[in-house]
Amino acid sequence: MLIARFRSFTSDSYLQLAWLMTIVGALERGLLLEPDHRGSGNWSWGYHIALNPLFLYSVAELLRWSKAASWNDRRQMGLLIGAYALLGLHVWNGLLYVKEYTFG
């Protein structure tokens, strides 16, 4: 979404703040740790939480893009199909993750 829809991103405050939060979350996760619980990864929670608004407003942008897209523009259709394929892969992996945690 960021690459394919950069022009929309520049005017979308929701996506801008969501990306900033994700970057801050990634930096906290990568740079900080609790010396007494080195392997706990407790500083990774901010990154996971930041992904919520990031995905929500990315899906919103994808839906707006789909609504406005022209079927005659093959390049745009290709990019849209690619974006939906990525979303499908994210959801499939989410389902696998739930399944693995529930059923082992």
Add this chain to the structure above:
Amino acid sequence: MNSMTGGTNYHRPGWLETTIVAAYLAALFFLSLQYYLRLDVEGKGFSRHVQRVESVVRGKRESPHPVFHYATYGLSRALNIPVPRAGAMVLGAANAASAGIIIWILMQSTGIRSLWVLIPASFATLLSASIQRPFFTRSHIVIGNGAVSVWVNSTSILLRPVVLLSFHFLVQFIDRNRLSNWRQLGTLSAAFALSTLIKPNYVLVLAPAVGLFFLARRLLDWKGLAGLVALFFPAGLILLWQYYVTYLKRSIRQGKRRRTLGFDLFRLWSRKSRVPGGVFTSIVSTCALPL
């Protein structure tokens, strides 16, 4: 069924739409309930939090973020049901609330009214996780990669509806330059304080991000700075109390100074991601759609 009033974007849902959304949210609630009760049986993350409920409420154990424990205990007492079932109900309600909020935000920001689009989109947004299969095996999604929803973590699930709503209203608040509207500022500030009591990590990423956002938008004049401080002041006080409970109190009790913060330079993340390319691949596979 679709009515627009007074030129605004207000949409009053008909009975069929209301019934479909209610059925979807109820299905999510009951699916979540079964999921968490099963996790409890198998002794995974959720059950650890549930086991702590009684000891936190009875003051035998200090929890710096006790909202899940008190909500679970309160529901268990009110409905006279076992604590694990009450905990599963709290998280089921949080998942259903998150789904409802996602549908509402998608309606607001896209103008789409079709539930055949909104319901699958909300389900996808709730479930998305780092893309590992079919490209990688043996990688761990939670520690080392990323997921929108860390399903096993009770506090993250309970926090999610607060994150989604407060983030949406915060951006509206900034965009409409409402920094002098003290009622809205107070409501957001209370939401951030509540979120800190559920899990502190949201405010720990949001506050620096909002500071940078203000800086980029050249909003950091005296009014902007005062608004920023007012937004995060109650949450900041709670963070200080949490720091005292988690680290300082124990150090004082043990009579020795302990290091509370260390620096890692991406080593832990790289080791736990278990994908070729380490942190870079982990970020790309986690944020593939947003990127």
